[in-house]
Amino acid sequence: MMRKQHSGNWFNEGFVGRAAQPGKIVTNIRSGGTALSIDDLIRPYVNERSKRKIIASLNQLGQSVSDKLERLYPGIFLFGIDIGLDQNMKPWIIEVNTTSARQRLSKLLGC
Template identity: 45%
Template sequence: MKKVKYKMGKLGKHYFMKKYSQINTLLPDTEAATKSNILNMMQKYDSLYLKPDEGTGGRGIFKIAKTVNGFVLRGGTSSRNYHTLDALYNSLHKFIYKHKYVVQQGIHLLKHDGRSFDIRVMVQKNRSGQLETTGIVGRLAKPGKIVTNFHSGGTPLPIDTLLKSHLSGVERTNFIKKIESLGREASIILGESYKSKKAFGVDIAIDSNMKPWILEINTGPDMSIFNMLKDKTMYRRILMYSKF
């Protein structure tokens, strides 16, 4: 049987990682953004995200959510209402087909000061070629924005700060360790398909039940977000590892 070679955009990475039982329950449902997939998934979930299969930096992302009398489509800071999902899809289909989009189950992100946030875990190869977690940072969405990315106005903050209102001291420390090791484990798995890559940026969402979700793994992660933190310890470590 011919081995399937995944084109490793978001969807290819998702299918690859889904085969591993250690993490497959932590991956949000993700499919190609066809009309039938969007309709089916909207019946299962309160909200969906539409993302470019190969995009980075939070650009070109849309969110679809149910409203009292239909659906709302949000992108950037603007939103439009539609009575039916058909009408919503028709307004978008040429664009999402041309730019090859995926549709992903929406996660109810944990909030800090009423704003959503997620987490970026940096994982890098050490001197002996083993993957190690070298950094972890929270990304707080700009008010009114649907994405947390730094390049879309998100604010990088210490993860400890963002989790303060959700977990007590010891719980928080243990939870952060859990997220760091999850980032490493997910990177080791995806690394099976990316043997030559030396760094992975794992985007992890925490839902309102404190369940972590692996949203995406970047194989060319931006280090500059760590330089935005007041404490430069992590950034210096990441720079040092990038030379190995």
Template identity: 40%
Template sequence: MAGRQLANKWLKTEALLSNGEVATHIPQTRLYGAEALKRMLHQFGMVVIKPLCGGGGYGVIKVTYSGGVYAFTYASRRYCFSSFNAMFRALNRAKVKRKYMIQQGIHLARIYGRPIDYRVKVVKENGAWGYRSMVGRLARPGLFVTNLCKGGSMLSAREGLSRSLGRKVSVRKRREMRTLTNTCITILESRFPGVGELGFDYGVDRSGKIWIFEVNTRPQ
């Protein structure tokens, strides 16, 4: 049932970017490097850097630039710097020793000030894909990562969307998430034959737009 596994986030992101409709739901993504990081920080004000391989929120760091101050948040600690170079040196010491990617930061809809995102899990059995779960993951107070292993709380997608965006929006967003998931399944299965299990990590921003953060072939 598990099927083919693909650890590299960059390869899966590239595959999804090949579809114009899906690409509009993917935050701008670059391979990690000083120039790319500085450019994206000045463009978006906030980015997230994450290891190309790995899950559970491991090694994920939020980096910001505002009012001339560069900063990064790792776990619940925030570090501030007056120059990009000083921040970049400290960031390289703090991050885990793996290859990284940079992703445009998304200001997620929140519940009581805590960001929430969503995991949609699908499995292929007897030649057909079926939905196993659609759940919301609410970050632990003080953290920006929502992973359950980092203290996040699980609730149904219906409840998460209703509480963060309102009940009327909730129904529409769940339907939209399913449509997007079905399109992505087709893309990934054609690009990587043999996948049999997929976990989609979605974010919904404050305006209600759905973003695809990553796709896992070994969803927990």
């Protein structure tokens, strides 16, 4: 979730990872998916150094997407960017939302 700061910069307020049930591909919580921290989601697949690089890459992607969309939709200050990671940990943008999933994020992060 990317939020525009008073400084004019975009800030990642946090990640909400989602995993499908075993044998399923749908990660939607209502369809049986599970919310996870980004650490828990990718830890089984990469080492610590790679995990840090992936998180930095996702942050950079979020800032870039937000900068571009802000030019098209002035005045929007919040984007929820859904990103999937393939087996090589390459990010794929699924969709970008302008409505908040803040409650789910707060619950997952314990805020």
